[in-house]
Amino acid sequence: MLVRAARDNYLRRHLVRTMPSPRQLFLHTLCLLAVLGAAPLAHADSPPPNIVWIIADDMSPDTAAYGLRDVKTPHLDRLAAEGRRFTRAYATAPVCSSSRSAFILGTSQITTGLHAHDVENPQPLPAPYRHLPDLLRAAGWFVTNAAAPGTMRNGRAITKAKTHYNFAHDPARMFDGTDWQKRRPGQPFFAQFQITEPHRPFPIPAAYDAAALAALTLPANYPDHPLMRRDWYAYQRSVETVDQRVGAILAQLEQAGEIDRTLVFFFADHGRPMPWGKQWLTVEGLHVPLLVRGPGVAAGSVESRLASLIDLAPTALARAGLAAPAWMEGRDLLGTTYPDRPYVFAARDRCGDADDRIRAVISADHLLARNFRPELSPLHWSGYKEASYPGLPLLRVLHASGRLDPLPARWCASTRAEWELYDLRRDPAGLHNVAATAPAATLTPLRAALENWIRTTGDRGALPDPATEPTLAEIQKSKRADYQRTWQNRLKKPEPTDADRLAWWENSYGLRP
Numbered sequence: 001m002l003v004r005a006a007r008d009n010y011l012r013r014h015l016v017r018t019m020p021s022p023r024q025l026f027l028h029t030l031c032l033l034a035v036l037g038a039a040p041l042a043h044a045d046s047p048p049p050n051i052v053w054i055i056a057d058d059m060s061p062d063t064a065a066y067g068l069r070d071v072k073t074p075h076l077d078r079l080a081a082e083g084r085r086f087t088r089a090y091a092t093a094p095v096c097s098s099s100r101s102a103f104i105l106g107t108s109q110i111t112t113g114l115h116a117h118d119v120e121n122p123q124p125l126p127a128p129y130r131h132l133p134d135l136l137r138a139a140g141w142f143v144t145n146a147a148a149p150g151t152m153r154n155g156r157a158i159t160k161a162k163t164h165y166n167f168a169h170d171p172a173r174m175f176d177g178t179d180w181q182k183r184r185p186g187q188p189f190f191a192q193f194q195i196t197e198p199h200r201p202f203p204i205p206a207a208y209d210a211a212a213l214a215a216l217t218l219p220a221n222y223p224d225h226p227l228m229r230r231d232w233y234a235y236q237r238s239v240e241t242v243d244q245r246v247g248a249i250l251a252q253l254e255q256a257g258e259i260d261r262t263l264v265f266f267f268a269d270h271g272r273p274m275p276w277g278k279q280w281l282t283v284e285g286l287h288v289p290l291l292v293r294g295p296g297v298a299a300g301s302v303e304s305r306l307a308s309l310i311d312l313a314p315t316a317l318a319r320a321g322l323a324a325p326a327w328m329e330g331r332d333l334l335g336t337t338y339p340d341r342p343y344v345f346a347a348r349d350r351c352g353d354a355d356d357r358i359r360a361v362i363s364a365d366h367l368l369a370r371n372f373r374p375e376l377s378p379l380h381w382s383g384y385k386e387a388s389y390p391g392l393p394l395l396r397v398l399h400a401s402g403r404l405d406p407l408p409a410r411w412c413a414s415t416r417a418e419w420e421l422y423d424l425r426r427d428p429a430g431l432h433n434v435a436a437t438a439p440a441a442t443l444t445p446l447r448a449a450l451e452n453w454i455r456t457t458g459d460r461g462a463l464p465d466p467a468t469e470p471t472l473a474e475i476q477k478s479k480r481a482d483y484q485r486t487w488q489n490r491l492k493k494p495e496p497t498d499a500d501r502l503a504w505w506e507n508s509y510g511l512r513p
């Protein structure tokens with residue numbers, strides 16, 4: 001620790017403030033690391049690649065390269081064809097700020113106490129944690145965070161890039177700006193591009209391609225209903241917008257002549273914004289696309305071993321020739337030895353007004369989740385989701401009239417199982433809970449791995465909310481007021497019935513005259 005602190009101080013005082021050339025800085029850093037015994041990971045004769053993270057907001061691996069025929073994603077397909085496609089990459093949380101707080105630190109959010117989503121009064125990062133832009137900037141890198149070039153949403157230009165971390169931060173100080181091209185000549189850069197799609201609200205399509213709508217494949221746990229199809233269709237068009245944004249970013253790198261000196265990572269913060277995706281420890285909530293293109297990455301390669309988004313920060317440090325801090329739980333995905341671990345983990349904690357605690361372990365063959373609040377319904381109240389997901393009133397209306405098939409109907413039960421086990425070999429989408437019938441030889445090691453993770457991370461989600469926050473009752477009241485305002489604006493009544501809300505959504509999607 002002392003050695004690392006001395007190295008950090010040296011870098012801050014002598015390398016950054018005296019502003020040597022980027023190449024001098026890079027060589028100094030490598031020499032210093034060698035002196036201090038931290039093995040440099042890149043060869044001193046070859047400057048490190050630039051690193052770009054392109055981050056989609058709420059997206060499952062719904063691209064052509066991942067086998068989906070319903071979408072046109074040529075730029076993402078290009079990244080897969082010219083780089084590496086990870087088939088088993090998972091978020092550590094199924095919701096924005098918890099996942100983003102984990103991957104910018106390379107460490108699970110339950111270890112750092114950054115687990116609750118949209119925390120009301122974020123605190124500074126506690127020692128020893130430092131986020132990736134800070135670590136790279138201390139080593140002389142230019143670090144930026146930007147919206148994808150040319151982003152428009154609802155007719156307005158989007159220039160503010162999402163951060164959404166559960167620690168106190170000032171984006172104006174956390175980054176060197178939004179434009180990596182403002183770096184000093186030759187200075188290596190770490191550029192994040194935040195894509196606003198396919199986060200809801202999806203733009204309502206002006207028209208629907210009838211053949212595409214009919215050909216669309218809904219997962220078996222969703223009702224095959226015209227509203228569900230149109231909502232899914234709108235999501236897929238939003239994924240195509242993601243692809244266009246990726247194209248604009250790649251074009252910018254190409255025009256600047258940097259694309260072949262740059263490692264481009266594309267991923268999503270968590271899975272798709274559908275009733276059983278976002279916010280849940282399901283395959284749909286956790287499985288994300290991860291594509292990497294650039295120096296040292298073989299074109300058309302496929303990695304089918306487990307990867308976690310917390311691996312991205314240590315991967316970036318390794319590519320920069322820097323050793324990852326000892327507290328960083330993620331592992332380098334692009335080194336000579338793949339971190340071939342048997343498990344990755346994920347957690348769900350309070351999301352705004354939706355209090356919950358769920359933990360999950362994913363192995364090559366299984367996903368095991370433990371619900372610490374089995375007394376709750378699988379679809380328990382979330383003001384955010386009730387305001388923005390047409391699937392929720394649809395499901396309840398169909399369920400109330402007995403028109404749901406058993407699989408989707410299961411989600412409307414008043415309580416849920418404590419344990420959920422999905423056999424991903426037979427059921428890759430993870431729809432059928434087999435925990436009750438699984439042999440002990442399957443369950444025991446998975447439960448032990450999950451318990452070990454909870455114990456060794458010191459799971460901060462096991463503790464009550466910090467006393468400095470507003471009380472949960474106040475938060476719930478405030479979030480419910482948001483939901484009521486939304487529906488007040490839409491329907492001129494704050495407590496519409498499910499039938500009222502379903503009719504509003506059907507009207508929005510052009511299903512009613």
Ligand SMILES: [Ca+2]
Nearest residue numbers: 057058096269
């Ligand atoms: Ca998100």
